[in-house]
Amino acid sequence: MKYTLVLDMLFKEKHLTKIYKTNIILFIIMVFSLIYFSDITNAQINDRVIAYIMDNAITLSEFNEVYEKTKKVSPEITKEEVINTMINRILLINEAKKIGLTASDDDNLLKEYIDIKIKTFIQIKDEEIEQFYENNITEFKDKTLDDVKDEIENYLIEKELNKLLKKHIEELREKSCIKIQLE
Incomplete structure:
Protein backbone atom coordinates (compact mmCIF):
# COMPACT_ATOMS: atom_id res chain seq x y z
CA MET A 1 0.00 0.00 0.00
CA ASN A 42 30.32 -10.55 -6.04
CA ALA A 43 30.34 -13.61 -3.79
CA GLN A 44 33.53 -15.62 -3.96
CA ILE A 45 33.81 -19.33 -4.47
CA ASN A 46 35.41 -20.66 -1.30
CA ASP A 47 35.55 -24.28 -2.36
CA ARG A 48 36.56 -25.92 -5.59
CA VAL A 49 36.37 -29.43 -6.96
CA ILE A 50 39.77 -31.10 -7.06
CA ALA A 51 38.73 -34.54 -8.32
CA TYR A 52 35.91 -35.98 -10.40
CA ILE A 53 35.00 -39.64 -10.17
CA MET A 54 32.21 -40.47 -12.60
CA ASP A 55 29.25 -38.54 -11.10
CA ASN A 56 31.02 -37.79 -7.82
CA ALA A 57 33.28 -34.94 -6.84
CA ILE A 58 35.81 -34.29 -4.09
CA THR A 59 36.08 -30.69 -2.95
CA LEU A 60 39.18 -29.00 -1.63
CA SER A 61 37.62 -28.66 1.83
CA GLU A 62 36.73 -32.38 1.96
CA PHE A 63 40.26 -33.26 0.86
CA ASN A 64 41.88 -30.93 3.41
CA GLU A 65 39.80 -32.41 6.22
CA VAL A 66 40.77 -36.00 5.35
CA TYR A 67 44.40 -35.02 4.69
CA GLU A 68 44.79 -33.33 8.08
CA LYS A 69 43.24 -36.29 9.93
CA THR A 70 45.41 -38.76 8.03
CA LYS A 71 48.56 -36.68 8.51
CA LYS A 72 48.13 -36.91 12.30
CA VAL A 73 48.13 -40.71 12.16
CA SER A 74 50.60 -41.13 9.29
CA PRO A 75 52.85 -38.04 8.97
CA GLU A 76 54.73 -39.40 5.95
CA ILE A 77 51.62 -39.73 3.75
CA THR A 78 51.50 -37.62 0.60
CA LYS A 79 48.62 -35.61 -0.82
CA GLU A 80 48.52 -37.91 -3.85
CA GLU A 81 48.14 -40.98 -1.63
CA VAL A 82 45.27 -39.34 0.25
CA ILE A 83 43.40 -38.25 -2.88
CA ASN A 84 43.84 -41.70 -4.43
CA THR A 85 42.54 -43.34 -1.26
CA MET A 86 39.51 -41.05 -1.33
CA ILE A 87 38.90 -41.92 -4.99
CA ASN A 88 39.23 -45.66 -4.30
CA ARG A 89 36.75 -45.34 -1.45
CA ILE A 90 34.21 -43.60 -3.70
CA LEU A 91 34.63 -46.25 -6.40
CA LEU A 92 34.05 -49.08 -3.91
CA ILE A 93 31.04 -47.36 -2.33
CA ASN A 94 29.50 -46.82 -5.78
CA GLU A 95 30.02 -50.49 -6.65
CA ALA A 96 28.46 -51.56 -3.35
CA LYS A 97 25.40 -49.43 -4.06
CA LYS A 98 25.18 -50.79 -7.63
CA ILE A 99 24.76 -54.33 -6.31
CA GLY A 100 22.10 -53.17 -3.86
CA LEU A 101 24.02 -53.19 -0.59
CA THR A 102 22.94 -50.86 2.19
CA ALA A 103 24.46 -50.14 5.57
CA SER A 104 24.24 -47.65 8.41
CA ASP A 105 27.37 -45.83 7.20
CA ASP A 106 29.98 -45.94 4.45
CA ASP A 107 32.52 -47.87 6.54
CA ASN A 108 30.06 -50.71 7.14
CA LEU A 109 29.01 -50.60 3.50
CA LEU A 110 32.64 -51.00 2.42
CA LYS A 111 33.22 -53.85 4.85
CA GLU A 112 30.12 -55.68 3.64
CA TYR A 113 31.07 -55.14 -0.01
CA ILE A 114 34.65 -56.38 0.51
CA ASP A 115 33.40 -59.40 2.48
CA ILE A 116 30.93 -60.35 -0.27
CA LYS A 117 32.92 -59.42 -3.36
CA ILE A 118 36.45 -60.47 -2.33
CA LYS A 119 36.87 -62.11 1.06
CA THR A 120 34.44 -64.97 0.40
CA PHE A 121 36.70 -66.22 -2.39
CA ILE A 122 39.84 -66.44 -0.25
CA GLN A 123 40.80 -69.94 0.84
CA ILE A 124 44.00 -70.55 2.80
CA LYS A 125 45.18 -74.16 2.69
CA ASP A 126 46.79 -75.92 5.64
CA GLU A 127 49.93 -76.38 3.55
CA GLU A 128 50.27 -72.60 3.17
CA ILE A 129 49.96 -72.13 6.92
CA GLU A 130 52.54 -74.83 7.60
CA GLN A 131 54.94 -73.39 5.03
CA PHE A 132 54.61 -69.92 6.53
CA TYR A 133 55.26 -71.33 9.99
CA GLU A 134 58.36 -73.20 8.80
CA ASN A 135 59.71 -70.14 6.94
CA ASN A 136 59.24 -67.91 9.99
CA ILE A 137 59.80 -70.33 12.87
CA THR A 138 62.26 -68.00 14.61
CA GLU A 139 59.51 -65.38 14.90
CA PHE A 140 57.28 -67.76 16.82
CA LYS A 141 59.93 -68.70 19.43
CA ASP A 142 58.63 -71.59 21.54
CA LYS A 143 55.11 -71.69 20.10
CA THR A 144 53.86 -74.72 18.22
CA LEU A 145 52.04 -74.59 14.91
CA ASP A 146 48.75 -75.29 16.72
CA ASP A 147 49.37 -72.30 19.01
CA VAL A 148 49.75 -69.86 16.12
CA LYS A 149 47.72 -71.48 13.34
CA ASP A 150 44.76 -69.08 13.62
CA GLU A 151 47.09 -66.08 13.80
CA ILE A 152 48.96 -67.21 10.67
CA GLU A 153 45.72 -67.95 8.83
CA ASN A 154 44.35 -64.47 9.61
CA TYR A 155 47.60 -62.90 8.46
CA LEU A 156 47.56 -64.84 5.18
CA ILE A 157 43.89 -64.00 4.61
CA GLU A 158 44.60 -60.28 5.12
CA LYS A 159 47.60 -60.46 2.81
CA GLU A 160 45.57 -62.13 0.07
CA LEU A 161 42.65 -59.77 0.66
CA ASN A 162 44.89 -56.75 0.19
CA LYS A 163 46.30 -58.20 -3.02
CA LEU A 164 42.85 -58.96 -4.46
CA LEU A 165 41.43 -55.64 -3.30
CA LYS A 166 44.25 -53.75 -4.98
CA LYS A 167 43.59 -55.66 -8.22
CA HIS A 168 39.84 -55.00 -7.96
CA ILE A 169 40.41 -51.27 -7.42
CA GLU A 170 42.74 -51.14 -10.44
CA GLU A 171 39.97 -52.72 -12.55
CA LEU A 172 37.43 -50.20 -11.24
CA ARG A 173 39.78 -47.29 -11.96
CA GLU A 174 40.41 -48.54 -15.52
CA LYS A 175 36.71 -48.49 -16.38
CA SER A 176 35.98 -45.20 -14.59
CA CYS A 177 36.34 -41.62 -15.68
CA ILE A 178 38.61 -39.98 -13.10
CA LYS A 179 40.07 -36.49 -13.28
CA ILE A 180 42.31 -35.04 -10.57
CA GLN A 181 43.11 -31.32 -10.27
CA LEU A 182 44.99 -31.28 -6.99
CA GLU A 183 47.23 -28.28 -7.67
Whole structure:
Protein backbone atom coordinates (compact mmCIF):
# COMPACT_ATOMS: atom_id res chain seq x y z
CA MET A 1 0.00 0.00 0.00
CA LYS A 2 2.87 2.39 0.73
CA TYR A 3 4.29 1.69 -2.72
CA THR A 4 1.05 2.72 -4.40
CA LEU A 5 1.05 6.02 -2.46
CA VAL A 6 4.60 6.74 -3.61
CA LEU A 7 3.68 5.93 -7.17
CA ASP A 8 0.58 8.11 -6.94
CA MET A 9 2.74 11.00 -5.77
CA LEU A 10 5.10 10.43 -8.69
CA PHE A 11 2.24 10.47 -11.15
CA LYS A 12 0.11 13.40 -9.96
CA GLU A 13 0.17 15.02 -13.31
CA LYS A 14 -2.70 13.86 -15.46
CA HIS A 15 -0.78 13.89 -18.75
CA LEU A 16 1.34 10.79 -17.84
CA THR A 17 0.13 7.71 -19.62
CA LYS A 18 -0.24 4.18 -18.30
CA ILE A 19 2.66 3.02 -20.47
CA TYR A 20 4.92 5.62 -18.91
CA LYS A 21 3.82 4.52 -15.42
CA THR A 22 4.52 0.89 -16.31
CA ASN A 23 7.99 1.78 -17.59
CA ILE A 24 8.78 3.63 -14.35
CA ILE A 25 7.62 0.64 -12.27
CA LEU A 26 9.75 -1.74 -14.35
CA PHE A 27 12.73 0.59 -13.99
CA ILE A 28 12.35 0.64 -10.18
CA ILE A 29 12.08 -3.16 -10.07
CA MET A 30 15.16 -3.46 -12.27
CA VAL A 31 17.20 -1.11 -10.04
CA PHE A 32 16.25 -3.06 -6.91
CA SER A 33 17.07 -6.34 -8.69
CA LEU A 34 20.47 -5.07 -9.76
CA ILE A 35 21.28 -3.97 -6.23
CA TYR A 36 20.15 -7.30 -4.78
CA PHE A 37 21.85 -9.54 -7.35
CA SER A 38 25.09 -7.57 -7.42
CA ASP A 39 25.80 -8.88 -3.91
CA ILE A 40 25.29 -12.44 -5.13
CA THR A 41 27.54 -12.03 -8.17
CA ASN A 42 30.32 -10.55 -6.04
CA ALA A 43 30.34 -13.61 -3.79
CA GLN A 44 33.53 -15.62 -3.96
CA ILE A 45 33.81 -19.33 -4.47
CA ASN A 46 35.41 -20.66 -1.30
CA ASP A 47 35.55 -24.28 -2.36
CA ARG A 48 36.56 -25.92 -5.59
CA VAL A 49 36.37 -29.43 -6.96
CA ILE A 50 39.77 -31.10 -7.06
CA ALA A 51 38.73 -34.54 -8.32
CA TYR A 52 35.91 -35.98 -10.40
CA ILE A 53 35.00 -39.64 -10.17
CA MET A 54 32.21 -40.47 -12.60
CA ASP A 55 29.25 -38.54 -11.10
CA ASN A 56 31.02 -37.79 -7.82
CA ALA A 57 33.28 -34.94 -6.84
CA ILE A 58 35.81 -34.29 -4.09
CA THR A 59 36.08 -30.69 -2.95
CA LEU A 60 39.18 -29.00 -1.63
CA SER A 61 37.62 -28.66 1.83
CA GLU A 62 36.73 -32.38 1.96
CA PHE A 63 40.26 -33.26 0.86
CA ASN A 64 41.88 -30.93 3.41
CA GLU A 65 39.80 -32.41 6.22
CA VAL A 66 40.77 -36.00 5.35
CA TYR A 67 44.40 -35.02 4.69
CA GLU A 68 44.79 -33.33 8.08
CA LYS A 69 43.24 -36.29 9.93
CA THR A 70 45.41 -38.76 8.03
CA LYS A 71 48.56 -36.68 8.51
CA LYS A 72 48.13 -36.91 12.30
CA VAL A 73 48.13 -40.71 12.16
CA SER A 74 50.60 -41.13 9.29
CA PRO A 75 52.85 -38.04 8.97
CA GLU A 76 54.73 -39.40 5.95
CA ILE A 77 51.62 -39.73 3.75
CA THR A 78 51.50 -37.62 0.60
CA LYS A 79 48.62 -35.61 -0.82
CA GLU A 80 48.52 -37.91 -3.85
CA GLU A 81 48.14 -40.98 -1.63
CA VAL A 82 45.27 -39.34 0.25
CA ILE A 83 43.40 -38.25 -2.88
CA ASN A 84 43.84 -41.70 -4.43
CA THR A 85 42.54 -43.34 -1.26
CA MET A 86 39.51 -41.05 -1.33
CA ILE A 87 38.90 -41.92 -4.99
CA ASN A 88 39.23 -45.66 -4.30
CA ARG A 89 36.75 -45.34 -1.45
CA ILE A 90 34.21 -43.60 -3.70
CA LEU A 91 34.63 -46.25 -6.40
CA LEU A 92 34.05 -49.08 -3.91
CA ILE A 93 31.04 -47.36 -2.33
CA ASN A 94 29.50 -46.82 -5.78
CA GLU A 95 30.02 -50.49 -6.65
CA ALA A 96 28.46 -51.56 -3.35
CA LYS A 97 25.40 -49.43 -4.06
CA LYS A 98 25.18 -50.79 -7.63
CA ILE A 99 24.76 -54.33 -6.31
CA GLY A 100 22.10 -53.17 -3.86
CA LEU A 101 24.02 -53.19 -0.59
CA THR A 102 22.94 -50.86 2.19
CA ALA A 103 24.46 -50.14 5.57
CA SER A 104 24.24 -47.65 8.41
CA ASP A 105 27.37 -45.83 7.20
CA ASP A 106 29.98 -45.94 4.45
CA ASP A 107 32.52 -47.87 6.54
CA ASN A 108 30.06 -50.71 7.14
CA LEU A 109 29.01 -50.60 3.50
CA LEU A 110 32.64 -51.00 2.42
CA LYS A 111 33.22 -53.85 4.85
CA GLU A 112 30.12 -55.68 3.64
CA TYR A 113 31.07 -55.14 -0.01
CA ILE A 114 34.65 -56.38 0.51
CA ASP A 115 33.40 -59.40 2.48
CA ILE A 116 30.93 -60.35 -0.27
CA LYS A 117 32.92 -59.42 -3.36
CA ILE A 118 36.45 -60.47 -2.33
CA LYS A 119 36.87 -62.11 1.06
CA THR A 120 34.44 -64.97 0.40
CA PHE A 121 36.70 -66.22 -2.39
CA ILE A 122 39.84 -66.44 -0.25
CA GLN A 123 40.80 -69.94 0.84
CA ILE A 124 44.00 -70.55 2.80
CA LYS A 125 45.18 -74.16 2.69
CA ASP A 126 46.79 -75.92 5.64
CA GLU A 127 49.93 -76.38 3.55
CA GLU A 128 50.27 -72.60 3.17
CA ILE A 129 49.96 -72.13 6.92
CA GLU A 130 52.54 -74.83 7.60
CA GLN A 131 54.94 -73.39 5.03
CA PHE A 132 54.61 -69.92 6.53
CA TYR A 133 55.26 -71.33 9.99
CA GLU A 134 58.36 -73.20 8.80
CA ASN A 135 59.71 -70.14 6.94
CA ASN A 136 59.24 -67.91 9.99
CA ILE A 137 59.80 -70.33 12.87
CA THR A 138 62.26 -68.00 14.61
CA GLU A 139 59.51 -65.38 14.90
CA PHE A 140 57.28 -67.76 16.82
CA LYS A 141 59.93 -68.70 19.43
CA ASP A 142 58.63 -71.59 21.54
CA LYS A 143 55.11 -71.69 20.10
CA THR A 144 53.86 -74.72 18.22
CA LEU A 145 52.04 -74.59 14.91
CA ASP A 146 48.75 -75.29 16.72
CA ASP A 147 49.37 -72.30 19.01
CA VAL A 148 49.75 -69.86 16.12
CA LYS A 149 47.72 -71.48 13.34
CA ASP A 150 44.76 -69.08 13.62
CA GLU A 151 47.09 -66.08 13.80
CA ILE A 152 48.96 -67.21 10.67
CA GLU A 153 45.72 -67.95 8.83
CA ASN A 154 44.35 -64.47 9.61
CA TYR A 155 47.60 -62.90 8.46
CA LEU A 156 47.56 -64.84 5.18
CA ILE A 157 43.89 -64.00 4.61
CA GLU A 158 44.60 -60.28 5.12
CA LYS A 159 47.60 -60.46 2.81
CA GLU A 160 45.57 -62.13 0.07
CA LEU A 161 42.65 -59.77 0.66
CA ASN A 162 44.89 -56.75 0.19
CA LYS A 163 46.30 -58.20 -3.02
CA LEU A 164 42.85 -58.96 -4.46
CA LEU A 165 41.43 -55.64 -3.30
CA LYS A 166 44.25 -53.75 -4.98
CA LYS A 167 43.59 -55.66 -8.22
CA HIS A 168 39.84 -55.00 -7.96
CA ILE A 169 40.41 -51.27 -7.42
CA GLU A 170 42.74 -51.14 -10.44
CA GLU A 171 39.97 -52.72 -12.55
CA LEU A 172 37.43 -50.20 -11.24
CA ARG A 173 39.78 -47.29 -11.96
CA GLU A 174 40.41 -48.54 -15.52
CA LYS A 175 36.71 -48.49 -16.38
CA SER A 176 35.98 -45.20 -14.59
CA CYS A 177 36.34 -41.62 -15.68
CA ILE A 178 38.61 -39.98 -13.10
CA LYS A 179 40.07 -36.49 -13.28
CA ILE A 180 42.31 -35.04 -10.57
CA GLN A 181 43.11 -31.32 -10.27
CA LEU A 182 44.99 -31.28 -6.99
CA GLU A 183 47.23 -28.28 -7.67
